[in-house]
Amino acid sequence: RKEVEQDPGPFNVPEGATVAFNCTYSNSASQSFFWYRQDCRKEPKLLMSVYSSGNEDGRFTAQLNRASQYISLLIRDSKLSDSATYLCVVSWGGKLIFGQGTELSVKP
Amino acid sequence: SQTIHQWPATLVQPVGSPLSLECTVEGTSNPNLYWYRQAAGRGLQLLFYSVGIGQISSEVPQNLSASRPQDRQFILSSKKLLLSDSGFYLCAGQGANTEAFFGQGTRLTVV
Numbered sequence: 001r002k003e004v005e006q007d008p009g010p011f012n013v014p015e016g017a018t019v020a021f022n023c024t025y026s027n028s029a030s031q032s033f034f035w036y037r038q039d040c041r042k043e044p045k046l047l048m049s050v051y052s053s054g055n056e057d058g059r060f061t062a063q064l065n066r067a068s069q070y071i072s073l074l075i076r077d078s079k080l081s082d083s084a085t086y087l088c089v090v091s092w093g094g095k096l097i098f099g100q101g102t103e104l105s106v107k108p
Numbered sequence: 109s110q111t112i113h114q115w116p117a118t119l120v121q122p123v124g125s126p127l128s129l130e131c132t133v134e135g136t137s138n139p140n141l142y143w144y145r146q147a148a149g150r151g152l153q154l155l156f157y158s159v160g161i162g163q164i165s166s167e168v169p170q171n172l173s174a175s176r177p178q179d180r181q182f183i184l185s186s187k188k189l190l191l192s193d194s195g196f197y198l199c200a201g202q203g204a205n206t207e208a209f210f211g212q213g214t215r216l217t218v219v
Binding site: 032034041042043044045046049087089091094095096097098099100101 | 140142144150151152154157159165167196198200202207208209210211212213215
C-alpha cells in the first residue's frame, strides 16, 4: 500500500462546479497535513494546511479525519485558473510524503 | 520569509558524467531538507531527507547520493548518470511544524 494515495483523476469539470479531492495515508503517527497545487513544469505551491477541526479559505475547504486516516479538499465555484494538479502531503518522523497528485481541468 | 535557492534550472548531461545539484535555504534555521524527483506526468518521489547536518536518510536505492555539509545546504550527487536519472529535481525545506517550501527545481536531461 502506498504511504499516501489520491484519486487518480483527471477531473474535467465546467466552470462553477464543485470538485472534491480525496487522499488517504497509511501511517497513523502522521503529524501534519497539507494540500499543494502544482502548475505544469513548476514547483508545488502551498494551497492550505489541513487542521484537525477542518479549515476554510475562500472557495477552498480542507478536512482531516484521523480515525479514517483521510483528508479532503473541496473547491467550490471552480474557476478556469483552478486548473492544475493538486497534491496531498503528509508529514511524519521528518519525512514529507506526497501523493501522486490529481489533475484538475476546469473548462469554460 | 523562507526561501530555497536551487540551481541550475536546466541541465543536460551525458550518460556516465557526474552530477552535483545544490540548494541553499534562507529564512529559517535547522530545517528538514528534502530532495524529490518528478518524472513527466508523475508524482513527487522522495529521494533523500535530512533532519540535521550530516544526517541523511535515503528512501529508495538508486544511483544518487545526498550530503548536508552545512545547516542550510543540501547537495544531490551522482558519480555516473544513467538515462533513467532524467527528471525534474526539487529541493524542499520545512521548519518546525510548518509547511514545506520549494526551490524552483532543476530539469535534468541525461543524453
